[in-house]
Every structure is written in C-alpha cells, then in structure tokens.
Amino acid sequence: MNIQDPANPPLKDKDYASNQEVRWCAGCGDYAIIKAVQKTLAAVGAKKENTVFVSGIGCSSRFPYYIDSYGFHGIHGRAPAIASGTLLANPDLDVWVITGDGDGLSIGGNHLLHILRRNFNCQILLFNNGTYALTKGQYSPTSLKGQRSPSSPMGVIDPPLEPAQFAIGAGARFVARAIDTQQKQLVDILTQAYHHQGAAFVEIFQNCVVFNDGMTESFAAKSTASDAQVMLEEGKPLTFGKNGERALKCDPGKLNLKVYDVGGEEDDGHCEILHDPSNRTLAFLLAQLELPDQPLATGIIYNDPSPSYEVETYKQIEQAQENSQRRRMNDVLKQGFTWTI
Amino acid sequence: MNIQDPANPPLKDKDYASNQEVRWCAGCGDYAIIKAVQKTLAAVGAKKENTVFVSGIGCSSRFPYYIDSYGFHGIHGRAPAIASGTLLANPDLDVWVITGDGDGLSIGGNHLLHILRRNFNCQILLFNNGTYALTKGQYSPTSLKGQRSPSSPMGVIDPPLEPAQFAIGAGARFVARAIDTQQKQLVDILTQAYHHQGAAFVEIFQNCVVFNDGMTESFAAKSTASDAQVMLEEGKPLTFGKNGERALKCDPGKLNLKVYDVGGEEDDGHCEILHDPSNRTLAFLLAQLELPDQPLATGIIYNDPSPSYEVETYKQIEQAQENSQRRRMNDVLKQGFTWTI
C-alpha cells in the first residue's frame, strides 16, 4: 500500500483537505482529530478514490465534508449500517466511520454494537465530547452523573456508558482510546486501526469548547497527563507517572489491577503485567480503570484480529460458485420443476 | 411483601395463569420458564394488580398473555422503552420485561443497552433460543457461527453476541444466566432478580424444539450438566463436575480463569476464588467461559446494586419541590417578566 510510484508522488496531509470551509468552533477538538486523520492518510498512502468517510449527524459527523475523498453524511446514528452496505458492495474500499457519543452510543448504539460484532473491516472513530453539541449541549450517554445541561438542569442521573467496555462487551476485536490533543499517540493508533483487518474502534476524547469545555482537563492537561494516564504499549509494563514511577499489577484475589510504586514495597516481581493487547480480560480491566484513584488507559487496549464480515461474505459466494453450475438468472429460472406446453 | 393476610390467602403458582390458552409448541422451553415465573410470583407474594409484564414481539413475547396480571405486548424490540415509561409514570409497579434473542439483542439492542445502563428497577428476562422462532427460524445474534438457517443456508458468518458480556459492558448491575430446564436454579435466580433494586438481567437458555432443537443439549442435558456448568453460588468456590472434582482458579499472569482438578497438582491453595457477585471483573471472566474447554457459568454472575433510575427521577422532583414555591401552572405562567395593560 505504501509503494512509491514516481508518476503519482505521495500525498501530503494537506492534500486530503477538501475545498470546503471547516465550520467547527474555534478551539474545537475536532480540528486536532482531522489533522491526525490527514496525517494518517498521508502516512499510509491512502488513495483518495478508495477512501470513504461515512458519518451520522452531529458536529463530529460533518467530518466527511472536509476530507477530499468519497464521503457520505448519513442520518443520525446510522453510519455503521451505511458503511456495512458500502463494504458489502465493494470490499476493496477503505471505509472510515465517523460518529459521536450521541450519534454512536445513543440513537446509533445498536448499529455500533452490530458492526463491531460482525467485524466489518473499517475504522470507527467515536468523538466523545460528553455532549450533544450540534443540538446545543444536552447531556449524552457518556456525560457524567451530575452534569448539568439544558435537559438535565438538576444534573444527569443516568450512569454513563463507558465506550471501550461497551465495545469489548459487543465483541469488538480492536479497541483503542485516544485524546484529541495527543497527536502522536492518535496518529499511531489510527495507523494501526487502518492496518487492522476488521472493525477497529477508536474512542477519541474531544473537547467541546462551547458545551462541555474542560472535559478532558483532568487527564489530558499537560501537567497531569502522565500521572493520569497509563499509555499502553504492547509488551511494555503498565507504568505511568512523570518518570514512570507508578505501575499497575494484578491483584489476584480480587482479579483487579492495583496501583503500586515502582521500586516500592509492593514491587516484588509478583503479578506484574506486560501489556498484551490480545488479552481480552486485561483489556476489560484496562477499560475499567477510573480516575481519580486509577489512571485512565489510553492507547490500544485490545487487538486480536479475526476474519472480517465482508471477507467471509465473499468467501461464501466463491464457494457457492465453485459448487454450482448456475451462472445466470436463466439457469435459476429454468431449474426445478418445469413443464412445457 | 410476604406478610400473610388472612382475608387474602397467598396466591399459588396456578393463580397467576390467565384464562388464555397457551399457544407455544409442545415441548417448547417457554413452558418451563412460565412455570418458574409463576412459582416465583407465588413465592414472593406478588400482587397481580401491581405486576406488569411488558414484552416485544416473538414467541417469547407472547408471555404476558398467559399471566393473570397487567400485560403489554409491545412492538418488536421496544419493550424496555415501554417499561421505562411505565415505571416513570408509576414507580411502585413491579415490572417484568420479556424479550428474546432477536427482540432484545437484534432490533432492540439499543433499548436493552440503555435500560441496563440507566438501571430502571425491573426484571429483564431474555429467552435465548438462538433463533428468530416466530418468523420461522432465521439465525439470530446469538446463533453460533456456521448455524444453518433459511437466511444462512451456507452457515452463519457473524460471530455471536454473548448476552451476559454485553450486559456487563452496558453497565448492568445484576446479570444472571439460567436454563429453562433447571427449574430450581431458575426460580432462585428470578426471586433474587425480583428483590434486586434496579435492572436485573437474566438470560435464560430456552430450547426451541422446532427451529433450533438441542441448542442446550451440550450443557443442559442431565448427563452432562454437572461437567459442563459451573453453577455459581455466592461465597462458594467455583467447583463443578459430578462430585465437584474440578474447579476454576485465577491464572494471574494471564488474568484468566483456568480449570484444575480438585486435590490435583495445581490445587495448591494459590489464586483460588470464591464467587463474589459484586466483583465485576470476575463477572466478566465468568461470562466469558466457553465450552467445550471450560464450563459454562450459570447462576448469578454479577450483582452489585446501585440506585435505580426512577427513584433518582423522583428524588429530583422532590428536591425541586422543596426548593420552589411554584405549585401549579398558574405560578409558572405568571413568573418572569410580565406587564399589565
């Protein structure tokens, strides 16, 4: 995919920008995300004509307008279903699904569930800003308890949905968590998501400066990020803190992860864990980590490929064709009990 | 709830049967489930007038017609939403939601997700027969890979959804797994589900003799049940086998459960686990156990109550009423900027 062709020099980030004026609020986290996506497209050498962005409705879902590729701005919550159909028609396309916490987890929760379960080969980017931004700031399924909004003036009473746990429960085979402002990690995750065969689910924390400003502050601010996040790397220990001074290990009796000080009393070599993205239980445990007592896990939480749906679909078609003499509708129509007058 | 009133002698199982002829196929697992529900209603002394069964569409969803209580046979997949509304209008009702693997996990997946997340106080019984029975046997989200059906003549290619993992991922606070034919355990689970404050999710394996006969055979047949199931009991070790000769313990490096022989080499007292329904990771691990190498977990997998949605709703209303002088619409209409001519 990354082979150089002198006639077609590789595209740069900017080449993937469409001619449409970007209409997000100044300071919106969406800008950082689109930058990361463009970088990724350039890095992997994506062909514009084979690239399709499908979205639902929301601020985030305007995304396809701003990328110079094929794009489908669908209806609220249904992007996964549109994307599934697109891939069934043409499994060679590179499909990206863009959705929000409202679009993907509220009205579209069921489609997200099923595209993950079926494992269609696409990248699903869920922009989590904890609000329905486009409709002016009502709370969303990821809003925290107590969050005030025009539809929850006394505070949200719904316990929030945690996207990564939901995805794992749904049977997703690639689950990652990223933050708009952490470009390097984001591009890295998107690149791996791109190369993953099957549905790659990436939750991206995205700051909405108008309706939920500061949502990411507690874990993404420069000053706190290293203490508040365990940034996952395959094969590496689960350390965090400015100088990696803290880490996570298994608490076998409780089957939980617990925080300990590196070099401290509990650093006894027992039950230490290296990040293994193919371990589904570990993935679930990492997804469960909650601030403030535990760090938030970012990076690739889970990655364990299995065959993708559209590939299996075409395998069956090929197999059927191998086993059958029929080639055209004429063959079908004439088969079975017929009689001639 | 179980106080005896001489004027109203306690109701028996049979008293909860409606006057409608039951129209499931002879041998259908639904008969056993309805029996267990009636036993449970009698056991907990449920009041008919306060009991509401809400269902979607499917063979399973005909359930409300056969119980002599209030009943609402809704539309396909939407029972959780109807039930939520009913509870919002009258939080004193005992609401049971009856759904199937198609109704609850296919078309209704999103509503199930959100009622679990919000934690409305009700019992949700998902009859899992691995098929869309009422529409004559198409595969469902819980059908196994390779299962042949009229809509998958060459075998299902979708990886199945595992209901308990889905429920845990959705944030459910009570998750149980039962089998139609295991009456005692089923009644016990239903009784605990009834007493649980919040959404109690019970997956019930149900044999459809017409379209998916034998689905439960491998783990529920008399001859194999004890080897194929770890029947969970709070505070008890995770043993199984005819004489409890095998058990599960933690595999700390892998964060998994592994099977060992009781009294065998690996029975070294390390990493043994007693069932703790409030441990969410354990719950997830138990839900993940898969035949044939591991036993299937049945019983109450997870139980960790938190406030229910309708209770929180009315708390806010009460609080609002305490802090406000307004009592009637007249007060509202006259509030704010007004002028008189």
Added chain:
Amino acid sequence: MSSELCFTELDAEAPDSAVVRFAGDSGDGIQVLGSQFGLANAMAGNDIATFPDYPSEVRAPAGSTYGVSAFQIQFGGRNIRTIGDAADVLIALNPAALKVNLDELNPGSLIVVDEDAFTTRFLQKAGYEESPLESGELDGYRVIRIGISKLTLAAVSDLEVTKKEAQRCKNFWALGFTFWLFNRNRGATISWLQKKFAAKPHIAEANIAALNAGHAYGETMEASHEINPCNIRSAEMEPGTYRMVTGSQAAAWGLAAAAELCGRRLGFCSYPITPATPILHHLATLKDLGVVTFQAEDEIAAMCSAIGCSYGGALGATATSGPGMALKTEAIGLAVMAELPVVIINSQRAGPSTGLPTKTEQSDLYQAVYGRNGDTPVPVIAARSPSDCFDATVEAARIAVTYMTPVIMLMDGFLGNAAEPWQIPDMDKLKPIDTAHNVPRDEERPFHRNSKTLARDWVSPGRPGLEHRIGGLERDILSGNVSYDPENHQRMSQIRFDKVHNLTKDLPPLNVEQGELWDELAVVGWGSTYGPISRAVMNMRAKGYSVAHVHLRYMYPFPKNQCKVLSTFDRLLVPEMNMGQLVSVMRDADCPPAEGMPKVTGRPFTIAEIEAAIAARLEVKS
C-alpha cells in the same frame, strides 16, 4: 363446478374448473400435499392458482383448531384468476380441520375425511361435543369416510419403516385418492419423492406405496359404483415452458434479474418479517449468482445498508412489511436526498401496528405514497399476481436506476404465498437496464443531471478524480455542496418533485383490462385484487352488464392518461383491502370521483362479493 353431478353421473360434462381444499394438522404435511396436487394439475394442462393457509402459531398442539393447516387450489380449463371463493372438495385429515374449513365450502361439496382421526380425544380437542359425522351437521354435503390412517399403515406394513414414519405417509395416501378423484397422473409426484428422499429410499418407497394405495382405493370405489372420477377441462395455455411460482419467489428473482439486467451485483439487505421473509430466504440461495444477502439487525439498518450497497455500486434492495416499512421511512428520505436507487418491497399485511401479521391487506398505500417527512416524492408500483411480482420488481428497479431514486414495490401476504404457473421468461429477451448515466465525463459529473430524467450520475467510490460528498442535507444544484440558500432549496425541491412527476410521461398508458371505455361502471383495482375483480367482471360481462375492469400498476405517480380513461365511465368502484386508500390517492390526483369498497377482514375479496357489488349498481343491458 357442480361437484355432485360430476362425481356421481358417469357422463357428466367435464366442468370448467374445480376448487379443492386440503386441511389437517400443522404436522400432517398438508402443504406438500397441496403443492404436489397443484403441480400435477398444471402438468396435466390446467391453469391453476394455489394458496397455503398456515396457522399463525408456529406449531400449535396437535388436533387444535388453531393448529389447522390448509391449502386451497383452483384448477381448470380457463384462465384461473383466483383460488376460488369456496371449495368443491375438502380433504380433512382430522376433526379440527373439518371444523374450521366447513365455512369454506360450496353447498353440496364432497368432503373426504380420515375417519380414524375422529376419536373422542380429537373430537374434544376440536371442540365437538358430538361427532359431526354422526350429528347430521354434514347433511347437504356428500361425505366420504375413509380410514386413511389405518389404510396407510396397512399399505406400508411390508416396508422397513417405523410406525412414526408410516403414519407420516398419510398425506400421500390422501393425495393418491385425490389424484384418482380427478383422474390425475401420479408420475411427477413419484419422481419428486424419489428425488427428495434419494438419501432415504425407504421413505420414498413408503410414500409411493401410500400414494398408490390411495389411488387404488378410489378405483375400488369406482368399481363399486359409489363414485366416479371427475374430469376437469384443460386450459389453452400459451405454448412455452412453465413453472409454479409464488409471489415471494418471483419478487426475489425479479431483484436478481434486475441486477443482472443492469450489470450490477445485487445487494439485498433485509430484516425478517412476515410475510416478506421468504424473499430473503430465496435470495440467500442465489449466492452462486453473486447475490449478496445481508440480514441486518433491524429494518433501519436494512434500509441504510441497502443505501450503502447502492452507494458502493451494487443494486441495493430491501424487503419488509408495514411495521418494518414504518421504520425505514427516515432512511428512504435519505435515499431521495442522496439520489440513490433502492428497490423497497413492501409485502403488506393486516395492520395497524402488529395487526394480524399472517393475514393479508393493502393498507400501506398511504404510507408508500405519503409516509415521509418533508416533500419527498417516491414512485410506487404494485404487483397484481404471484408471477407479476417478477415483472413489477424488474420495473421498480428500472425506474430506480433510470431516475436515481428509491422506488416502492407493493405486494401483499396473499400474493407472496399464493402460487400460479408462470411462463418462464428468457432473460435475453428482457430489455437491459441502462446505467449509461453512470459514465462520468467531466469533473462536475457526480452532480450532473440528465436533462430528460433529471437523474444525477451514479458515481460510486473507487473512481479516481470524482471524489465527492453526499448526504441528507440540501445540496447546491450545481456544486453538490451543502447549501442553505433559499432559492436553491426551492429549485431542488422542484427537481425532486419533477423527477418523479416527469416519470408520468414515460409510463405506459393505462389500459382497460376488460370491457370498453364508456362502459357504465369501471371496477378499479390495484395489487392482488386483480384476480377476483377480473373474474367477477368477466362473469358479469357475460351476463350482459356494462362493466369494465381497470387495474393500476403505477400507484404514484399515475400515468398521464389515467384520469382521462377513468372519466369515460359513469361510475367507478374501487374494491380494496383497506378502508379506502386508493380512493384518496385518486382524489388527490384529481381523478373522477370513485366509490370505495373497503374490505378489512384479512382475507382477499371473493368473486361473489364483487359480482354482487356490480349487480347492486347496474341494470343488465341485454
């Protein structure tokens, strides 16, 4: 037919047609029996129409009335248009079957019962206090009591079959007897059995033995002069190769054929719902033709993935019934806005809401024509008979692709399950569907509009240089970019309107099916009322009534000449299986006023009902 005469008098004239109804328990194999009988008649040169009457329960308790499965067939020597208002012969394999089907018989009909099944237990289950065979309630019918169960066991007693297997042959015993009743050949059924049970030859053998025994039993009855076989005239069918086809099968094949005709892959996305599901089942067996079927998680996903298929370059299609259609309406609007072709089949059932899911109705016409938010016109066409579901589907696809629009094809539960002989079309003789407008020529092409059809180009991802964005927001008429410009919205709304309404010009003009312009009364039908209206008008014209039959295929928009044609009649009568929806749509199109004739019992019209309605409105002209 006059059944009594035919079966009793040796030299009775061969009747034009006969109606036979088979009934028994769900487990009795009634449907196999019925379709084999149908095939045999068709191959004997009869025109036929068949309809299976399943119970709505999956498998009700044996012997219960609501577990009765039935199958009705009319066959004969003229164009058979319906399954017959009532049956001339009932084959009833148990008391419940007799009980629930007695209403379906003509006076004087022949009733054949399996006497062995009239046990106290089964009589009770059927709700009989006394055996109807004794109580006199069958006076007026000619009842033939045969111990079919025991005779079947006897017939197979020498063979290597279990008792259960032997009992299961009962239906073929009954079929053998029915073959004898109508002098039909057993050959096709025997070879069908041999093929079907190739892997279990003992089962084939047992069934064949039962079939022959039933036939032989008839011959002894004949010998003892109890009854004669009845010869039914054969039809003058157009020469050609025929097969039986149900509406669901024809619709499925119509989709696959349309995809072939436009050189695209078929992407069929659907969610099961009665009575549309068989379309999915049929298409799922066409993977060897490259057909993609996708069982979506719900109807919304089905519609959206069908849109995705069309977007991706396949011919996207979906099928559902009323409640599922309701769920698709938002996404249908998206297809209109994105200007993508999608064929949407609605196999209607009795509503509202879940309604009577296994019963038929035509009550989704309003929904098809008007049921979307915004000004969102969508062409709607309707199929009139099982085999016509093929043509109507191909036509729907042709319009969808030509005009780049979703198209709704209405059929119904009756058409879906009914079967009729079908002269097999030759794909090579069908007109290809032109996707030439899918050859972009310059940069503006994704939003270039064909000046005649107003269709935009069908540009799918994968084509370099034509990258573009579509969606549900209003687009600028030229650039295709999102536009909030007031005048542009007005123009685009007009284009969407014109695109569908210009279609009027391209539609074949409305013809009078039977009768003449200027007849006194026209019976105006649509969809599956074709059969009964057609036969009733034929009969009444024969009696001298000045009545015509007009049948609509294009429900929205109407062909240009439609209102003019209708205005030639003094009166219009519109029988429909709803509360009068076509009458509304006709009023909306400014057609001359029409009288509604609603029927919402979940059952098709009978010929007699329509004849009576005609008679009540006209004097005979001699």
Added chain:
Amino acid sequence: MSSELCFTELDAEAPDSAVVRFAGDSGDGIQVLGSQFGLANAMAGNDIATFPDYPSEVRAPAGSTYGVSAFQIQFGGRNIRTIGDAADVLIALNPAALKVNLDELNPGSLIVVDEDAFTTRFLQKAGYEESPLESGELDGYRVIRIGISKLTLAAVSDLEVTKKEAQRCKNFWALGFTFWLFNRNRGATISWLQKKFAAKPHIAEANIAALNAGHAYGETMEASHEINPCNIRSAEMEPGTYRMVTGSQAAAWGLAAAAELCGRRLGFCSYPITPATPILHHLATLKDLGVVTFQAEDEIAAMCSAIGCSYGGALGATATSGPGMALKTEAIGLAVMAELPVVIINSQRAGPSTGLPTKTEQSDLYQAVYGRNGDTPVPVIAARSPSDCFDATVEAARIAVTYMTPVIMLMDGFLGNAAEPWQIPDMDKLKPIDTAHNVPRDEERPFHRNSKTLARDWVSPGRPGLEHRIGGLERDILSGNVSYDPENHQRMSQIRFDKVHNLTKDLPPLNVEQGELWDELAVVGWGSTYGPISRAVMNMRAKGYSVAHVHLRYMYPFPKNQCKVLSTFDRLLVPEMNMGQLVSVMRDADCPPAEGMPKVTGRPFTIAEIEAAIAARLEVKS
C-alpha cells in the same frame, strides 16, 4: 412605516409600526439585545412579533458571514401579525452582518453600523473587496456610522472590568441607541441586568453604563439635528397581564397545563432535535410541578416510553421534528391499537431527510395525516402563532384523553423560535379535561367503550381486579383478547376509523377569519402562515378586494362544515410552506378544488407575496 420621514422630520406622524433588525456575530449577544428591545416595546404598549435568526453552525469563526446572528422585531400600534417582510432599521455590528442582512431591508432604511468593526480583516472575512461604507453600495439607505466599539470601551473605562468584559457591553450600547431611536424606556432593561448579574454587579454596571452611553449618544445627535427619534403608535391591547412567549415555551407549558387539567402527571419523553428541543428544555425546568422529563436514547424509545407513561397512568407526550417523527410512526400505530392517549408534537423543519434543519417548513402534513402502516387514523391539529401553541397543545391533549388516541400537534421552526406578547391565561378558567371514563365499573371495563366517543377506558396497572393485556395485535371487540376473526377485524377497523371521524361532530365549526362567506377568493392557510395571510388579506380588503381569510386548526379530520364553508368562495388559494400538501388533504376530504401556492425556501411567506398573489387573481371591487 416611512422611516426616512419619521427620523428626519420632527413633526412626522407617528407610524403604525416599525421593523428593526439587529445583526452581529454569534458572540455579540444579538439575541439578548433583540429580546430586551422587544420587551421594552411591549411594555410601552406596542403589539410585537419577534424572531431570532441563528446561524446553523454552533459557533462559526468570528466575522464570517455564516456566523451572523440576527434578530428581527416588528412592533406597533395595530395587531402585529408578522415580524415584517423587511426591516426599516438595521443595527449591524460588523461587515458580515451588514452583508447578509442587506437583502432584508426596505428601500431607504436606516442602517446603523459599528464603524470600528469595518477593519480590513473583518471586511475580508465578510468577503468585501472594498468597504461598503465607501463603495457607494449603500446609496439609497440612510447610513449612520458610529464607532460603537470604542465608545463602549470609553463608557466603561472607569469601571472594574476587563477589556474582554468591556467589549462584551457593545450590544447594550447599541440597545441604548436603539431605545433613543424609538423613544423607549431603559428601566426594564436596567432592572433585568441588575437581576441577571446580581452575582456579578460589575458586569451589570458596565452594561448599564454602555446602555446609557448609547442613549446619550442619540441625544447629542438629536441636539445636532442630525436625526430625530421616531415615535411609533401604541396598540390597543385587550386589558390583562401579558408576557412574551415563544412557540416552544407555549407548547411546553401547554403540555404541563393539560396534565394539570386532567389531573395526571405529565410524562414527557423526547430525544433532542432541532427545532423541537427547547420544548424539552422548558419542561425540564418544571420538575417542581411534578413534571417527569425523560431524554430517551432515540425517538423510537421516546415514543414508546411516552406510551408507557400513558399506560402507567400519566399523560404521555413527546416532541420531535420530521426525521424523528419518521422514526416514531411504527410506535404511533401501537398507541392507536392500544388506544392510549399520547400528545405528539412535531415542530417541523425543512426537509426532506436532514434537509435544512434550522429552517422552517410545513412539509410534514402528509406524514402526520397518512404516514403510518395499516389503516391508522390519528387526529392532527396545527398551531398558528407562538402563543397559540399553548391552546393547540391543550386541545391536542383534550382530544387524546377524550378519545383515547394519539394526537399529532403540528407547529414549526418559525413558530417555535418566534415570540409574541401573550395574555396570560388563568388555569382556573380553562375547562378541565374529563378523565371520567377512567372510572371502571365492572369486570369488562378495560375494554368497555364509551358509546359517544368510542373511547375505551383508561385503566392503568395498579387497579386490583382489572388486570388485562393490551398490545399491537388485533383485539376482540368485547373481551379484548387477541383475535384473528375476520369480522372482528373489520369491525375494529371501523371503530378506529369512526372514533377519529366522529370527532368531526365535536370540533368547533370552521369560521371565516376575515371577510365574508361568498367573497370571491378565500386564502386558506394553516399553521404559521397565519400571520402573513392575515395581514395581507387585511391590507387587500382595505384596498377593496373581495378576499377572505380562512385558517384551519383541525387538519385531520376536518370540521363538518369545512367543505361547505369553502364552497361559498369562487376560488381558493392555499399558500403553504411545502409543495402543496394541504391541497392534497383537502382534495381527499372532497373540499372544493383549491389552487396551491407552494413556497419551500426555508423561510416564511412575506405579506407582499400573498398580496401579490391576491392581486394577480382578483380585480378590485370598489
């Protein structure tokens, strides 16, 4: 008004009314400015109509044309029916605001600009190559250039505010100047500011200082004879207590009021969608009245939980817009079948599909009247003005509860956001909504039917002895058990039809709004076209045209006398913000033929458009 005259000649007669438009960046506080100006006029005895014109982007880049926020108000001394076709005065706080609003002005209008904002950068952002203040393109307007930004900073320079806070006071400076322009009192605004910023008195102080400075600036202009304030006549308003109300607010309050009137809790279940969302926001603040609001996961869940609320004994209600309505249609069918009262508000927006979400339209009438599977009649009513949304909602609830049926109330984005003064109703004088049919008397009651309304009893869980089952399947007319009986389905279909159509008898008869029966032309409107039609007809009648105005509240079914009333006119003209949907519905009801006047630009009709249409069709009668 003739603005030039008024502002320039000292003794000019006070005009009847004036239209002022405020425009600036999204962040400029235009909406606050506008509503404060509105209130001041209302309190000064004017009738008024206001409309905020938000950008569709949440917060577009400062200075961009698509980030311009505007607010229009008409106020005056006669019944104000619209916000005015065009403005007499524009207050433009930056070049983009000037640019996009120039089309909205009458010739000769007064334009007040903040000169300080006409920097090269902002001119460029607005797409001006040359400053319009210099280019001559404003010739023909009277332009007043004021350095509002700097003057604001100067006015607050002594106060303890940051520069940013100071800059934010610009809108109040402009308001002060506008108050001077029309001789309006600042008192109410000052006390509003003091209350609003009670916690931040320095902000209140700064804004008040700016307000006063703007006013003072006007006085110096007056002193220098540059311009005079213009006095607008005040209206003869009916005595009473008034408040401003938007359509969304009125609809929300209508629901809460209806619940109070029937003695039930309100259970409002909704999913956010523009422009219906504010209804949810308003109701969410009424928890102290016991109102339950529920933000569901989607529109389907919202409708189903509203049904659940009604089932549970509360008054269930929901609100949405077109695409959301599409999703609710299946569940609306369930409410029809279960016979439960639900109020469904559709605040329409421009379609199809996502369409132009922030623009207004009336194109969901088809969907409301016909958009369901099966024969599923549902009453539909429409609100005509912001405050009328209250009455229409109460009426919808009354019908829903009385007839045990879902009812659809149509409003639209324009009504939802527009505001007008409203004489506050006294709840004690509104007729209670009778739920007496909710008092079961015997065992059959859950399915007992009121012989007049055909409504079944409203029996909710919790009542001992009345346990029963409902659902979407057809029910036996007496026992309420599931029934597949053909005749029963026919009878139940008829009952559902009659229930809605009998309503016709109870509806208030259609009145002629203005004009007389037998006038030559009737302009027939529905919903928010009330304002422009009403004013246009008034104007044209004054000029001697024989034109009447008829306005429909009941869209389905129509009141009994409607077609008769309409048949008295020679011609009917139907202006609607869609492609002609009411014309269809009228044809369907056999009303006399009407000429459509479609407008689908996402904007309301202007008075002038309707006047021109009338003039084109009639000669003046003198």
